[in-house]
Amino acid sequence: MAAEQSTLFEGRRRFLKVSGALCVYFAAGLDRLGATEDVAAKSVDPTLVGGYLKISSDGRLTVYSGKVDLGTGVRTALSQIVADELDIAFSRVELIQGDTALTPDQGVTFGSLSIQNGGVQLRQAAATARQALLQKASVKWGSDASALKTKDGHVVAPDGRQIAYEELIDAGLLTLHLDKAAPVKRPELFEIVGKPIARLDIPDKIYAQFQYMQDFRLPGMLHGRAVRPPGIGSQLISVDESSIADIPGVVKIVTLGNFVGVVAKDEWSAIRAARSLKVSWSDWQGLPDEREIWDFVRHSKVAKDDVTSNKGDSAQALKGAAKTLTATYDFAIHTHGSIGPSCAVAQFDGEHLTCWSASQATHNLRKQLAAMLKCAPDLVRCIYIDGAGCYGRNGHEDAAADAVLLARAVGAPVRVQWMRADEHGWDPKGPPTLLDMRGGLDHNGDIVVWESELFVPNGAANNVSLVAADHAGLDSASAQSPGGVINDLAIPYEIANVKTVAHRLESTPFKPSWIRSPGRMQNSFANEAFFDELCAAAKRDALEARLALVHDERGRELLRRIAALSHWSERKKVSNGAERTGFGLCYIKYELVRTYVAVVCEASVNTKTGEIKAKRFYVAHDCGQIINPDGLKNQIEGNVIQTVSRVLKEQIRFSRANVTSVDWASYPILRFPDIPDVLMDLIDRPTEVPWGAGEPTAALVPAAISNAVFDAIGKRLRSIPFTPDKVLAALEAT
Numbered sequence: 001m002a003a004e005q006s007t008l009f010e011g012r013r014r015f016l017k018v019s020g021a022l023c024v025y026f027a028a029g030l031d032r033l034g035a036t037e038d039v040a041a042k043s044v045d046p047t048l049v050g051g052y053l054k055i056s057s058d059g060r061l062t063v064y065s066g067k068v069d070l071g072t073g074v075r076t077a078l079s080q081i082v083a084d085e086l087d088i089a090f091s092r093v094e095l096i097q098g099d100t101a102l103t104p105d106q107g108v109t110f111g112s113l114s115i116q117n118g119g120v121q122l123r124q125a126a127a128t129a130r131q132a133l134l135q136k137a138s139v140k141w142g143s144d145a146s147a148l149k150t151k152d153g154h155v156v157a158p159d160g161r162q163i164a165y166e167e168l169i170d171a172g173l174l175t176l177h178l179d180k181a182a183p184v185k186r187p188e189l190f191e192i193v194g195k196p197i198a199r200l201d202i203p204d205k206i207y208a209q210f211q212y213m214q215d216f217r218l219p220g221m222l223h224g225r226a227v228r229p230p231g232i233g234s235q236l237i238s239v240d241e242s243s244i245a246d247i248p249g250v251v252k253i254v255t256l257g258n259f260v261g262v263v264a265k266d267e268w269s270a271i272r273a274a275r276s277l278k279v280s281w282s283d284w285q286g287l288p289d290e291r292e293i294w295d296f297v298r299h300s301k302v303a304k305d306d307v308t309s310n311k312g313d314s315a316q317a318l319k320g321a322a323k324t325l326t327a328t329y330d331f332a333i334h335t336h337g338s339i340g341p342s343c344a345v346a347q348f349d350g351e352h353l354t355c356w357s358a359s360q361a362t363h364n365l366r367k368q369l370a371a372m373l374k375c376a377p378d379l380v381r382c383i384y385i386d387g388a389g390c391y392g393r394n395g396h397e398d399a400a401a402d403a404v405l406l407a408r409a410v411g412a413p414v415r416v417q418w419m420r421a422d423e424h425g426w427d428p429k430g431p432p433t434l435l436d437m438r439g440g441l442d443h444n445g446d447i448v449v450w451e452s453e454l455f456v457p458n459g460a461a462n463n464v465s466l467v468a469a470d471h472a473g474l475d476s477a478s479a480q481s482p483g484g485v486i487n488d489l490a491i492p493y494e495i496a497n498v499k500t501v502a503h504r505l506e507s508t509p510f511k512p513s514w515i516r517s518p519g520r521m522q523n524s525f526a527n528e529a530f531f532d533e534l535c536a537a538a539k540r541d542a543l544e545a546r547l548a549l550v551h552d553e554r555g556r557e558l559l560r561r562i563a564a565l566s567h568w569s570e571r572k573k574v575s576n577g578a579e580r581t582g583f584g585l586c587y588i589k590y591e592l593v594r595t596y597v598a599v600v601c602e603a604s605v606n607t608k609t610g611e612i613k614a615k616r617f618y619v620a621h622d623c624g625q626i627i628n629p630d631g632l633k634n635q636i637e638g639n640v641i642q643t644v645s646r647v648l649k650e651q652i653r654f655s656r657a658n659v660t661s662v663d664w665a666s667y668p669i670l671r672f673p674d675i676p677d678v679l680m681d682l683i684d685r686p687t688e689v690p691w692g693a694g695e696p697t698a699a700l701v702p703a704a705i706s707n708a709v710f711d712a713i714g715k716r717l718r719s720i721p722f723t724p725d726k727v728l729a730a731l732e733a734t
Contacts, residue, residue, distance in 0.1 A: 022262035029424030046104035049176040052125040053082070059153050059166050061086065061093045065116035066106030068098040070360055071389040072638070072694060073199045073631040074114045081119050082194040085126035085185055085280050086149040088165070094720055095200075095538035098362040098384025101133040105363040110392070110461065110514060111484065112595065112692020115627060119690060127182040138166045143581075182599035187576045187625070187686035191468040194686060196630035201386075202576050213358040213385040213396075214343045218413040221345065223267040223414065224406035225262040225274035226468065228426060231284030231657035232510075232688075236260065253277065254409040257473035263414055266682055271419075282490055285656040287509050287631030294330055297434045300505040303458040309490040317449035321440025322659045325537055327720045329437065331702075332651040334430040336514055337658075337669055340388025342395035346403035347413035357400040358387025364463050365397050369404055390695070391642065392515035393464050393481070395427035402469035403474070421662040428464050428513035429652060431457045431482045435526040445538030447549070449497040454489055454523065457482045457512045464513045482508070483518025486593075488699065491527055491590045493549035509654070516642065517695040520591065521702060525720065528586040528703035533716060542585045543568055555596055558620050558683065562587075562598035564679045566618035573711060578608040581615075584707025586700040587689070595696040596622040601704035605712045607731060613674065614644045614705055619697055620681045624688035635693045643701035644684035645670035651721050 016151045044049040063082050069075040075095050077558045083090045106118045137155035138145035154162040168552040204210035236258045249269035254261045266269040288296040345356045358367045362382040365382040370377040399416050409413040440449040459480035469476035535545045581604045602616040617640050653661040661667040710716050714731040
């Protein structure tokens with residue numbers, strides 16, 4: 001294998017040279033997938049304007065974004081930002097995303113940071129370019145740059161003279177660094193930002209013309225499948241290649257360590273071969289008993305403790321409290337459950353590797369594939385193509401690793417399409433999360449002390465190891481990566497005595513990774529539900545109690561607006577036979593530093609069947625400057641719908657060997673009849689920085705449902721998912 005790698009990668013890639021032009025330069029025939037564009041002169045330096053922008057000879061603007069659209073509509077919002085900042089028609093903007101040869105590394109598309117970080121970088125690049133264009137025109141005309149304006153892709157003089165941007169682009173313009181001092185457009189001058197521009201991706205999706213990763217094809221492409229072991233830690237004993245000799249179209253059986261794969265001329269032959277190949281594996285039963293998962297988590301070895309807040313003397317305050325409460329909350333292991341299973345295509349040209357993937361982290365994937373193949377990263381190019389959504393690190397990167405190993409083995413492009421059992425069985429999981437809560441009230445019913453302890457895997461948001469690399473015994477530049485698990489463990493309320501601690505565990509049953517609002521959702525679930533428990537114990541209204549302890553004026557305004565939107569003071573619990581209806585309120589300042597959200601959930605509980613229906617959500621949302629209100633609504637609705645599914649339906653089931661919930665019957669998700677109504681109050685603050693919206697609302701949905709259920713039946717649900725059997729058990733408990 002070492003000799004093969006040496007031959008394959010002996011050359012070095014020579015593209016990605018930094019140009020000396022403004023990097024607003026000429027190009028022709030840009031391929032939407034980046035497969036044919038000449039990349040020799042394209043800068044990907046994130047400090048240079050040319051990393052982000054290009055103006056072609058016909059006046060069209062190409063935007064290069066390291067952040068990618070995961071189905072959230074962010075390509076539209078990012079295009080709006082740049083079009084408005086450069087005063088160019090929105091219809092003349094094209095966005096290229098997630099191509100490591102063309103786009104700068106702006107970090108992983110996660111954490112609600114695409115607009116907050118990526119969009120702000122694009123805005124500053126456009127502002128820098130605009131200043132350079134004004135200066136260039138002022139020199140050409142011998143006029144003062146401050147007297148000039150930009151409009152519709154032109155620089156315009158006070159006397160009416162105008163010159164198109166493309167006429168100002170020549171070799172005399174040096175490469176520009178992003179200028180943080182370059183003035184951005186004043187909010188009152190926005191013409192595109194803040195407007196509900198129709199999403200760019202929707203028409204092709206409606207008319208079935210949109211190209212997903214699963215649709216991508218290359219000439220001469222073969223099809224591959226990995227054969228997974230029966231136990232997560234099983235070792236390969238033998239492969240009987242003769243067992244599939246009768247299947248036509250099989251090109252090669254590939255084995256490397258514990259990695260086994262097949263390559264065939266067509267997809268059905270690859271599927272048949274993978275199913276029929278006789279492979280012997282060792283027995284492995286290393287997972288904990290599913291019935292004892294929380295005992296396993298609680299008694300796992302602690303790698304370190306992170307004290308995330310420590311104010312006053314919580315231990316002493318608990319001893320002196322007039323009334324104390326304790327509760328334990330747990331959040332089940334979740335899979336990403338992407339509707340379209342992961343897919344990737346890999347190709348070698350004899351020297352370089354190109355991989356097409358729906359990864360939300362193509363720049364990181366590039367490094368991982370290079371590590372796996374022991375080659376220089378500049379010999380690897382990863383190109384993003386939209387997948388079926390993920391909102392976290394699902395199986396896209398792992399399908400890419402499968403394709404790379406198989407393509408290298410056969411010397412031809414290989415497509416790997418995962419199936420449902422691959423997706424549910426082998427994507428990394430949102431880890432099991434356990435929280436112990438303690439609180440105390442004084443004689444007036446005021447909350448005087450708050451403590452919480454979180455049990456969660458060690459690690460931070462980082463690369464997740466590749467399944468194929470693990471099985472093949474190869475490196476993939478990774479570490480245990482459960483996501484930003486300690487964010488929001490601290491609380492947004494002014495309480496005199498607070499201590500919150502995250503116990504970082506050395507191990508966890510399944511490979512951990514981040515799923516939408518990782519850590520923040522689990523922590524906010526326990527925080528906001530336990531706050532509601534304290535309110536109930538003190539006989540305090542949940543809204544008034546929060547208003548008393550939130551001193552941030554933007555937070556207070558948000559709470560007042562959710563009260564108005566949901567008619568909180570006029571709400572009425574309803575009993576209709578076995579069905580009881582209640583209301584639950586929650587509030588968050590995300591990570592205590594950005595987006596404000598308040599939610600009220602109206603939910604019903606059937607006391608005979610135990611079924612919960614989340615009927616309606618009211619959402620007040622303040623993410624600062626709104627780029628596209630329609631896109632923001634899409635985001636909030638998606639937050640609610642996906643998380644309702646996670647709260648009411650989803651839970652990984654497993655044996656001592658592997659995941660057993662490998663289909664939709666054993667891992668059910670929300671169906672269309674159960675989708676709740678979502679009503680919103682969007683607070684636009686054009687003069688403020690734009691914050692993210694991809695996660696914050698999701699973080700509140702679990703506690704909002706829990707609080708609504710308590711309001712309806714007087715029983716507290718603390719274990720996600722809230723299945724009917726748990727509801728019935730709570731009703732039967734004294």
